Every structure is written in C-alpha cells, then in structure tokens.
Amino acid sequence: MGDPMRIRAQAAGSNATVRVLMAHEMETGQRKDAAGKTIPAWHITDVSATHNGKPVLSAEWGPAVAKNPFLQFTVKGAKAGDKIAVSWKDNKGDTRTDEATVT
C-alpha cells in the first residue's frame, strides 16, 4: 500500500473544490539507473473519486504525469459534511484510497 494522500475538500457555493496530493514515484520506464539498466515503469494508471459513495470522476493516467501528482477538481452539489474519497491504482497493482470530509 502506498503512502497516504492529502485530500482537501472545500465547499464553494453549491459546489466543492477538491485538491488531492498523491505520493507516488511515477517512474516513466524511460530512465536508466547509474548502472545503465532501465528503471521499470511504475506509475498510476487509474484514478477515481466518489462523492458520498457515488462515482464522480474516473481517469486513466500514464507515465507523463509528474512525480507526487497534484489533482484538483470541482464536485457539483457537494456541501459541507459530505464525504469525498479518492483512489488510485498503479501498474504494479498497488492501490490506495483516502477519504476527506468537505469543510
């Protein structure tokens, strides 16, 4: 299991702004180590978010996304007290889910 994400969800009018910081190496598979051997690709492939359990975002990511990625999105109709959960899955099958409450 990966390291924890930081999720901040703030109500803004009738919507909520969600900001997510994920801890991941996001290795592209294009780089070589000091010994000249290719460093195997290791990156997030799928990201999804739910609002009170209902899916609101799903994305496919690849090696072009930066290390320790930052993701921001708006959830329509989310209000204070609602739960926002974000999950990622990487190409090694590792997965992580974290939840935050809209404030």
Added chain:
Amino acid sequence: MTQHRVLLAALLTACATGTVWAQKSTAEGIAEYRAMLADGNPSDLFEAKGEGLWQQKRGPKNASLEQCDLGKGPGVVKGAFVELPRYFADTQRVQDMESRLLTCMETLQGFNAAEIARTPFGRAEQVNMTALAAYVSAGSRGMKFNLPNNTVQEKTMYEVGKRIFFARSGTHDFSCASCHAEDNKRIRLQDLPNLTKNPGAGNGFGAWPAYRVSNGQMWGMQLRLNDCYRQQRFPYPLFGSDATIALGLYLGVNGKGGESIAPAIKR
C-alpha cells in the same frame, strides 16, 4: 532634421529600456512560481509520512519517538524547530534537528546511529529521517526563530560556525561567505541570501527542509549544507557532524526573529 532623428533615436532607446524595466524581476518570477506550487506542496506528503513514523513503534526496541526530547521536553514537537540547534545536557552536545532525531532513534528505538549517519541521503533510514525532519519542522510553521544561544557550548559553536562560514579553502578558494555575505548577489539569475544577517539568514535557514520540484526530492538542512560543500568542491561533511551543526547554529542565531516557513517548496 538631423536633430529630429537624434530625438527619435533617443525616444526609441527610452522605449526599449522601458520595456525591459517593465518585465518582472527574476526574484518576483520565482516567488510567483513558488506561490503557484505552494497549494499542492508535496512536502505535505513527507510531513504526513513523518507524523506516522513519529508515532509508529519501530526499531530493535519497538518504540515510538513520542518520548523524544527535542529541547522543549519529551514529546514536544510544537516550537522545537525554531529553537534548534541547541545544547543538550544528556548528550553533552549542541545538536541540530536531524542529529537530535538520530539520538532519539538510537536511545529510544535502538537503531544504530553511526550506521544511519553513514547511509547516503535518500536511502533506507535516511528517507525516514527526512520525513521526520519535515514533520518536526512543520510543528513550528509560522513561528519565529529564537535559538537560546545562552550556554558556553552554544556560544562556542556559534564562533566555530562563523569561522567555518568565512574560512576559504578548496580548489576554488571558496567559503560560504564568497556567495552569502553580501546583499544583492545572485548566482545565474537567482538571488543569493545574505546569511550573515536578517532577512537573508531567517529566509535561508527557515526554508529548509524543503521539497525541490526540479528533482522531486525532499531535502533536510544536512543535505542542503552537504550540497553547498559539493558546490564549493569540498569533501562532504559527515551527517550530523559538529561542523554542520556549528554552521546551522550560526545561521539560526543570525536568523533570530525570522519566520519559519519549513517544510517549504523550492523550484
């Protein structure tokens, strides 16, 4: 006619110069870049990891670091960073944040401190050390530096740090002071802080540990100083050595009253 042309040329020159002046200074550009990134500062991740490590029972003694005395009593993290380096009676040494954490990892958790100190940055326990440093420094975010600097040992270390800061040596005859002892100096286009006084000392010392976006790494003060020595073509100082602690104390005392923004973000 000729006079007109001269006037026109002068006007054009003035316009051209005006355009250059209207551009943002590099320092402003870098500050803007940092502000844009600050919202998603990945050092938050290291801080969270460090918090977990602080509470987690680890090491041969299967203990947490929650009884670690960082200078304000066992387990007190809040405000500890802005008073380090300081003298510790139990180890009879002046210690900075990272060397003090190392002491706690040895005495409380039973880790081999010498072995961790020998480990290259960014590997094995040094990764955890950086995360712990991020967590401890975050406990003083927004607070002002106020190193005690009132014991003989601390005052001696300040003097030592000052002399190391100004000592010129190495293949390029560099000292820290070559770049960091005057106002308004820069390297390439980036401003260099004057570390002998505020605001430079507070800004410089108070911004580490920091996440470097360009290489995606979290750096503590020990690694920062190590890199200064690399750039000066000096041999690397040992992790947690008295030389690095003396320098840290010198910078910290000079930065008294400056605000700690650590763990910060660097480009």
